[in-house]
Amino acid sequence: MPGKTTSEQIVETADRLFYEKGYEHTSFADIAAEVGISRGNFYHHFKTKDAILNAVIDLRLINTRAMLEQWEQDGQTPEDRIRCFIRILITNQTKIMEYGCPVGTLVSELAKLNHAALADANRLFTLFRDWLSLQFKALGREEDAEELAMHLLARSQGVATLANAFHDETFIRAEVDALSMWLHERAREAA
Numbered sequence: 001m002p003g004k005t006t007s008e009q010i011v012e013t014a015d016r017l018f019y020e021k022g023y024e025h026t027s028f029a030d031i032a033a034e035v036g037i038s039r040g041n042f043y044h045h046f047k048t049k050d051a052i053l054n055a056v057i058d059l060r061l062i063n064t065r066a067m068l069e070q071w072e073q074d075g076q077t078p079e080d081r082i083r084c085f086i087r088i089l090i091t092n093q094t095k096i097m098e099y100g101c102p103v104g105t106l107v108s109e110l111a112k113l114n115h116a117a118l119a120d121a122n123r124l125f126t127l128f129r130d131w132l133s134l135q136f137k138a139l140g141r142e143e144d145a146e147e148l149a150m151h152l153l154a155r156s157q158g159v160a161t162l163a164n165a166f167h168d169e170t171f172i173r174a175e176v177d178a179l180s181m182w183l184h185e186r187a188r189e190a191a
Contacts, residue, residue, distance in 0.1 A: 007045045009035045011055045018056055019095075019102045023049075023109050050117065057120045060102070064124055068131050078138040079187045085132060085152070086179045089159055089172055097167045101160035103128075129153055140190030148186060155179060 004012070013034045017026040028049065032042040046052045075081030089096065099105065103124045110118040132149035141148055159175045162168075 006035070006037060006041070007055075010037075010042065010045055010052065011059050014052045015056045015059055018053070018106065019099055023053060023106065023115075024113060053115075053117050054120065057106075057117060057124070060106075060124055061127065064127050068127065078135045079183060082132065082135045082139070082152070082183055083180060085128070086156070086176055086183065089156060089163070089176050093163065093169060093172050096160050096163050096172070097169070098164070100164040101157060104157050104160055125153065136186070139187055141186060152179070152183075 010031060014026065014031050017030055017034065021030070028039060028042055031052070032039050035042075046055070071081050071084040075084055095102075103121075107118065107121045107125065109115075110121050129146070129149050132152055133145045136145035136148045155175075156179070159172060159179075163172050
């Protein structure tokens, strides 16, 4: 990771390892080895694993906001923008089949651990829910925008979980097509 500070390298590496191995199964030593620094140098940047977790959640929030802003620019209509959310299942299908949804897996793990950072991690889902709700309102679905947003969020999490369980690209593509049709029907109902 040339051009990045050591702290940035640690956070980005921790983010990847928390996704691939899980928060609980990732150690300081794992992160330090991947970054190529000594444990002593590591502790200079982060004193606790929870401090790294907080930095990872902050990074994911920043990256999610940037992605949502990009979808705002890329999509000419609310339907186009919501479809960007749906298509992330295809865009990230290899990683989803291997590790699940990065948000869903982190939130689930922190919930099992009854971890203090769970509420912060849930902010990632809240970002998606609020953004989707705004898009459904812009689509003309003001009265049921939040319900539609939660339905789409829940369905995408289900697809990610089953894709991880069965490693089936055909299933992912079929579900993305079905979600796209569902979205188009909601848009037609609003017209």
